[in-house]
Amino acid sequence: MSGEDTIPPREIELKLLFAHQARALLDRHLAATSGDGGHRTHLVTTYYDSPDLSLWHSGLSLRIRRAGRQRIQTLKAVDEGNQLALDRREWEWVVKSDQPDLSVLAGTPFGPQVTAMQEKLAPVWVSDVHRTTYMVHHDGAMVAVAIDEGCVRAGDACAMVRELELEIRDGPARSLYGLALALQAVVPLRLGVLAKAERGYHLLTGAPAAAVRGGTPVLDGNMTLADGFSTLIRSGLGTLIRNQPAAGAGDPEGIHQMRVAIRQLRTMLQMIASGESDHSVINLFQSELRRIGRGLGEARDWDVLCLETLPAAFSTHGDNDLIRMLVDAAQAQRRVAHQQLFQELETPALTTLVLSLAIWIEEAAFPQGAGQAVSLSHAAPELLDRLARKAGRKGRHIGELSPDERHDLRKALKKLRYGVTYFSALYPSRVVETYVRRCRALLRHLGENNDATVAATLIHTLGAAHLKLAPVAGIFARWNDKRQRHALHALVSAWKVFRDTRPFWR
Template identity: 50%
Template sequence: MEVSMSEGKPPAPVEIELKLLFPPDARVLIERHPVLKAAVLPPQAKHLVTTYYDTPDLALSRTGLSLRVRRTGKDRVQTLKSQGAEDGLASGRGEWEWPVKADTPDLRLLAEIPASVMRSFPAGDVKPVWVSDIHWTAWLLRYESATVELVIDEGVVRADGGEVPVREMELELKEGPVGALYGLALEMQYTLPLRLGVETKAARGYRLLTGALPEAVHVQKPAAGKKTTAQDGFRSVVGACLSALAGNLPAAETGEPEGIHQMRVANRRLRAVLRLFADHLEASVAGVFEDELRRIGRELGEARDRDVFCLETLPATFPDGQSEEWRRLLMDAAMEKRTGAHEQLREELEGPALTALVLSLAAWAEGQPFSGAGASVTEPLSDVAPVLLDKMARRVRRRGRHIDRLSMEELHSLRKALKRLRYSADCCTGLYPHRTVKSWLKHCRHLQALLGEINDAVVSQNLVVAMSEERIELAPAAGALSLWSEKRRRKAIGKLSGAWDEFQDATPFWR
């Protein structure tokens, strides 16, 4: 593999790969799959023992770099990887390799790395921190117009006396369109028990060593310029949202609240972008994706509502030392409900439906998602965005008329429309001056926060009433929480009219 020597020369080689996990008994099924019968070459097998190196305080891992030495028989290869931009479900990372003679890295070779990457490389000695011991089997495939390397990795990652199993299939694009990668994965997932995998072996080693839980990831705003077409803009935004949706799987599966929250945000952003570009998309296809996103969103929403109630609402309603017995009764009952919601969500996330949704949506977006071959396919996003955003803004204005007279259901509809508008506007902020974007977003977020306060209060009241109907001994505590929630709701409603006027007066940045 070529090594980029310095800034100003060709960029670093980038590997584009997609990872899928499989259960212990599925390997034989994978090897029997028809796509492997069309392999260009016979399969290759290797035993790979890879030692990862880091500073004593694990600074490399924290800055998104990975330094390793891999031993294959008598050969040794030193590799440095950098975390790349996650504009799509398939990950792309900078990668540099050198043959070395020893099991320890030769840091002098890192002088060849571009300064833009080496700025993140910490000073100080490095030491071995974890090891992956993997039996690797690879097939080279031609699939549609692409060349793909399919790799099965089975083995363990060891660190600090412990180990975790590794059973994953990686699809690495060697040549051709990235959409073919998703198409191949989707074809195999249709008949095999495969599900999305996002954690690298280095990440698993880091967590095994430190005991850290998986971290939540946020949706990254993709870059958009004046020459970005509407269709390419759509692809880029969908890819960024899918990357965050999948990237939060490890955290959400462990019940980490922020991981569940960010996964729900990614889900909502995907639904918003489907609505934003609805006039350009094949309605029947987009509708299928939106329905499935909404179904999974309900599971995420139930778990998120329980998290907010247990971790935010109850502690604020009953501060330590005040009505401790009531707080304890409600907390015990609420945590039981929360545990059930998390178990139901985990079952959903570990099932095949989410993987099928993500792969099929990615494959569709990378193909020709816009209906027809009209001017909209090649029209600049900067020309299309104002028309699309104006349409969503009109919906918000209609729902917000006479805001001080709206029912709770109508305010909830306004909140959802405003959130869709904000998420849609986020897709296009790179096209406009930061100053005008910042001003409009400030008023949008303030109004959204007040509507969120009202919604949280209503949700809390509904949850506590339902619990007290199941267990009568909770009624006094439920009454106290309902009163607190009602005060919170009224306080937010009192500020709503002024926030609405300020939002209405703010000039949309796209105009």
């Protein structure tokens, strides 16, 4: 495709990971489904960049792929937004050399930027894969299904590649999810996040997969309720799956962002359910989100204890054998929680959930009833009212609430804050910011209370398992009680300020 096209071509694809022993079954199934034996090619792809990786940091990749005697030069822009399927702008040219031909980039938006780096460009990493491609008709679409096996190399470092790429050639993007789910019924598959270029970057720099903070799509008041929720859920699913590599590697922020994404998805589904008569499908999604969220929550609780709470509690105690033993015991439990989470993320369960949700929101019947026609600007006030009323009920007599009741209030307020964030673009920013600021202040004090309650439970667990830790557990308990009393005192006044804040949507 020429770089002179005014509308750049786009690549919409889904990546799935499979185990080595599943290869033969995949080939047999795809051969039967497509009606042919597949097209086999050996692809050697060299990526070019400057020594300081200027292209990569600008969100671009420049490569030359060699297949037999043919060489294809490709310029790609990074995936735009947190979406489940990769959706990237790309430009391709047939070239005659293994060196980039920068003259053909003139018709792209990035031509001057790349051309200015001509003297600095050099190979940075290489992918070497054997690809078998099947053309599959599914749900009104033509999908190219490529099985890639090989490796990515950067210097002396090497990482194996074993993945399935589904790329739409013609038809609706939703067909990718349906085909992926159908294939997963044949062999266990997991959604892949990292492109080969990303793997090369991590190999070259040694940088681990980083956590991704989810953004909130900007909604238009003229959008229908159905379109608004579809947009929000797509973004939430993208954030959830994009953080899986970091969470699976034990990155606390990756675990936190996955947990936040699950909470936000559950809030969206709750808001959808409020206008639905049949909750059966939504309840199934909620149940699985809740189950996976529990594993993330346990790992997160131990992260907070080990990385934040214990260092703060014992910051003035110096070196102490009992403290060191308590910290070691907590770290051991943290490793157990991380290992259990890793095992969960290695199963196909999360992929099944994400693909099923993606298919559901792409169906024309989502959501049922009036949501198809009602605009967001019309529906938002009632949706926010429901969340605000629930939080208001749970916050009554806040000074007398039990820890469990405060936790319920915190969850209700988080849902309200998420809802406010989703619909914030529909209202003047000044009034939104005041409401959000006061809501966050209240949530901060509730979070401090919750952290203290959780920490007390975890330390009690450690003390019960290791009696010799009882003295240092007592020291911690006194410090923890003091911070909880302080947080409770601040909580009452923060609640009064928030309670008296006028809802900006009315």
